[in-house]
Amino acid sequence: xxxxxxSTSRIxxxxxxxxxxxxxxTTPTSSTPERGSLLPINVDVLVLAIGLFGMFALTLYSLFxxxxxxxxxxxxxxxxxxxxxxxxxxxxxxxxxxxGTLDGSAAGTWSGWVFFLIGVAFYIPGxxxxxxxxxxxxxxxxxxxxxxxxxxxxxxxxxxxxxxxxMFMVPIPGFVLxxxxxxxxxxISIVVTEILHFFGYPIAHTGVVLAIGPYQLLVADACAxxxxxxMLEALGIFYLNVVKHSSMTRNVILxxxxxxxxxxxxxxxxxxxxxxxxxLGDEMGQGYLHGLAGIVLFGIALALTVGADGLLRLxxxxxxxxxxxxx
Numbered sequence: 001x002x003x004x005x006x007s008t009s010r011i012x013x014x015x016x017x018x019x020x021x022x023x024x025x026t027t028p029t030s031s032t033p034e035r036g037s038l039l040p041i042n043v044d045v046l047v048l049a050i051g052l053f054g055m056f057a058l059t060l061y062s063l064f065x066x067x068x069x070x071x072x073x074x075x076x077x078x079x080x081x082x083x084x085x086x087x088x089x090x091x092x093x094x095x096x097x098x099x100g101t102l103d104g105s106a107a108g109t110w111s112g113w114v115f116f117l118i119g120v121a122f123y124i125p126g127x128x129x130x131x132x133x134x135x136x137x138x139x140x141x142x143x144x145x146x147x148x149x150x151x152x153x154x155x156x157x158x159x160x161x162x163x164x165x166x167m168f169m170v171p172i173p174g175f176v177l178x179x180x181x182x183x184x185x186x187x188i189s190i191v192v193t194e195i196l197h198f199f200g201y202p203i204a205h206t207g208v209v210l211a212i213g214p215y216q217l218l219v220a221d222a223c224a225x226x227x228x229x230x231m232l233e234a235l236g237i238f239y240l241n242v243v244k245h246s247s248m249t250r251n252v253i254l255x256x257x258x259x260x261x262x263x264x265x266x267x268x269x270x271x272x273x274x275x276x277x278x279x280l281g282d283e284m285g286q287g288y289l290h291g292l293a294g295i296v297l298f299g300i301a302l303a304l305t306v307g308a309d310g311l312l313r314l315x316x317x318x319x320x321x322x323x324x325x326x327x
Contacts, residue, residue: 079231083169090162106152115145168234232262
């Protein structure tokens with residue numbers, strides 16, 4: 001009997017201690033990273049990200065310091081680093097606003113391995129055969145796969161634009177763009193020739209070669225090719241995303257208008273260089289003023305894009321006022 005009472009007393013004491021709030025301890029039940037940390041990702045995915053960075057460190061080295069000078073050091077591909085920096089900045093800022101889980105429990109995490117396989121399918125032949133276009137492109141699906149492994153579909157939807165915008169950093173092979181570039185350069189040469197001829201300048205063109213006075217100017221890809229139009233189109237899409245218009249119709253119209261805006265900006269650049277060469281000589285036309293013309297190109301394109309956006313806003317205001325009056 002004494003033994004039974006003692007064991008009952010011990011059981012009761014344990015029950016009292018378990019109910020005492022001052023002695024209770026809590027254990028973490030989730031591996032979700034703390035919000036606001038510098039790198040809000042799990043350790044295993046962090047290791048994967050480090051490995052991914054190591055893989056593409058050689059790719060970045062080839063893009064900048066390849067034996068032929070590196071694609072990103074050439075004028076026609078110099079927009080690549082800008083697109084990469086803008087994409088990473090957008091990726092970081094949008095990531096900070098994400099409020100879902102990052103522990104790999106969200107729906108759609110399985111798709112991360114699918115994107116990884118797509119990236120590997122491009123990276124291995126690109127690295128083995130020195131196809132820098134494949135090698136650079138492989139970075140995009142692999143990064144998408146890492147994002148999917150972290151937050152699944154919710155995080156992918158949150159970061160869809162930065163991941164899409166990263167496509168603009170990938171160099172495009174010449175056999176794809178050269179025929180289109182030739183068409184664009186030819187028509188820019190024709191327009192510039194007609195304008196300067198109207199104002200009395202001694203100018204003619206043979207294909208994409210302008211002959212103005214004693215000078216001959218070649219309209220190159222870096223001045224008015226499809227790659228320049230491609231870069232301006234990318235910056236226009238970036239502007240649309242930053243402004244975040246609620247009207248889809250307005251976004252579509254402005255996105256379409258970016259194409260003629262880019263053509264007009266390139267035409268003005270060639271016109272500017274032709275006038276500088278004719279009045280100040282070939283050295284000035286190919287010197288620092290040539291680089292200044294590139295800055296002017298982007299300034300003109302940005303001003304025209306903002307101006308077209310303002311015009312669309314004014315055109316949509318009467319219909320909005322009529323809707324308010326009707327309400």
